[in-house]
Amino acid sequence: MPSAAPVLVQPLRLAGPGDRHLVTDTLTALHGWSSTRTPESQTRFTSPCRTAALSVNGDVGSPVAWTVHGYTTPGAEPLWRASFSSGTPAEVVAAFTAALAEDLSARHYLQRASTPASVLADRGWRPSEHSPKGFHDQVAPDGWALYRHRLGHQPHEDEVSRLVPPTWSMLAGSPQQPSWCAEFTIGVPFHPLTQAAAAFSTPGPVLRCADEIPARHLARVTVLRRPSGRSTHPAGPVEAGRPHLPPARPAPAARRR
Template sequence: MSSDPFNDLDPDREVKVLPRHLAGPGPTDLQTAWPFPFDEDWSLHQPEKGPALATSPCLRLWTGLVPEPDSPGKGKWTIAANRVPFAAPTWQITFDATTPIELLHDVHTELLDLYLEDRHSDRDRLFEDDTAPQEAYTPLLARGWSHQIKTNGTQFFRAPDGLGGVRHRYAITGTGTPTWTAWAGYPSEPSWRAHFSFGAPSTLVAAFTASLISTEPVRRTVNDMPFHTRRNLYVAAATTAKQTPMSSPVAAPPAGTVPGRTR
């Protein structure tokens, strides 16, 4: 097992790190997670404390954050869509509040793109998405994730470091079981989990997996990184510090490029 590259750094030292799935949640910032045009037609409900909620003008789409500081996941981010305003959700996506904020941003950015595309065309991709599932998992294979197929209609993809996974139920028959599930950390005590219900657009899953394996580093302070997995992080660059620059060699991230969507 590699040594911890952060032992000698000030806890407030900010660095750029990879891989994203082990970097920790980062700041819980609604403006980062939700790239919606609130100055135009989207609504934001944000009390001083407690849950926050964003809704589309058509009221068929909403996304929210419910903080639970005392729970292992620290709360829940939820995206839901319904065909009729105020009806039960047609599909739903949930993330632990400990999920890296960059993953949330990229999924919500794709969500807004889908919404605008539907709004200005005769398509309804929020409910009838035609993106093939392999667009979500092929990038994982290109980045060296392992692949295992079960006879029960489930396939698993695991990160090269063994500390991340994606499960796809490709033969799902009931709407009560998530079609896609992702997690990071040790399986017995994951740092975060994400669930995409039956009917959730594969386009959003593809945006999630592309962000998950992105080689663009994320900024974190040493104190923000999950301690039990941080020795598996690669230091891309130091950005700010309260002490002298790092004297130890800087590790390079794994080689390779990431296929992804062009915005």
């Protein structure tokens, strides 16, 4: 099978970065975010209300890192930050940014009964017995991803400036040497965070070119089949169009966020 042949891969979190247009086209075409080029050679997408901005660090054909900042008012100092390192699947980034854009369009952040921790628990992620001091980890059933919640309070500006660890993190690959990570500071809207966690934990499958799958993940992913049709470009999850989350129900009071 040619290396560029499209295949269906699961789980999503180990499938590789995918198509960046899954993130950017949704923001510009559906939600009216504007695009500019910054002096730092980043592409910056800004919401119509100018209270959120996505910075894309990386040119076409190169690895991409994504950073989203939220503001209370246009021109103010950032209130929160969400960042996705190079290698993060575009579906995870898109789950966060699409939910954020939808909430901003509606002029309010949606409240959901589900939390990231409860979504992961419902999918078999369990508390780790080896969480570092000051953190609470949930580990994927295969052991190759974790969701980390930092305990205690730190000033939000220190988190945004990366002076202290973020409140929430998603790490995929070996826990000791993750292939990619996403960080979310205190103040990140909870609906987009929960949608990102849902994408992070979905089994998939997703469409990728065979040579896009990271070599270190080949022994950990399942290639289901070669899809029919002519498309050779990565696409969203096969279940796209269905709700990202399971039916909302009140989460047990003892569960962590």
